[in-house]
Amino acid sequence: MNSIHDFLRKTLGGLTTAYYVRHFLFGLVLYGGVVWMSVQTGNLRHIPLFTLCQFLYPYSRFVYESVVGFILGRNIVLVNPIVMLVSKIFTITLCWTMSVFIAPFGLAYLYFYHSKQExxxxxxxxQ
Structure with a gap:
């Protein structure tokens, strides 16, 4: 039982609370929209998948930001604010919809990272 707790602490608890809550709230806007559309159309069968995507989104976003950070390094990219906003909306939507596939990479990384730190x-x- 202790190993299950240890696994959950290192994976699902691997992000800081502030990071998780911030991205959870961004994803909540998208989640609310897709659930609202599902209710309006009467197609409720995907709501459990949408809920899973919502809870995994911060881990998916963590993977995305880690990859982009690795590629860009410490460089600063200056772009038009409208272009930045559109790209943010696009990446949020992409990370949210694909979170079931992307988040496991982030969870695995967090597990190995926290195990190494331990x-x-x-x-x-x-001392």
Whole structure:
């Protein structure tokens, strides 16, 4: 039972609360829209999938931002604010709709990262 708790702590609890809540709220706008459209059309069978996408979205966004950060490094890109807003909406929508496929990569990374951090802390001598 302890190993399950450890696994969940390292994966689902691997993001900071502020990061998770911020992206959860951004995703909530999209979630509300697709659920509202589903209710209006009477097609409710996809709501469980939409709910799963909503809870996995912050992990999907974490993967996206990690990849973009790796590619861009510490460079700053200056663009028109309208272009930036459109690209943000596009990437939010992409990460949200594909979160079921993208988020597992982020969860795996978080698990291995936190496991490594834990091992390093255990190997350090007490001061």
């Amino acid at each position: 091992r390093q802390q255990q190997q350090q001598p007490e």
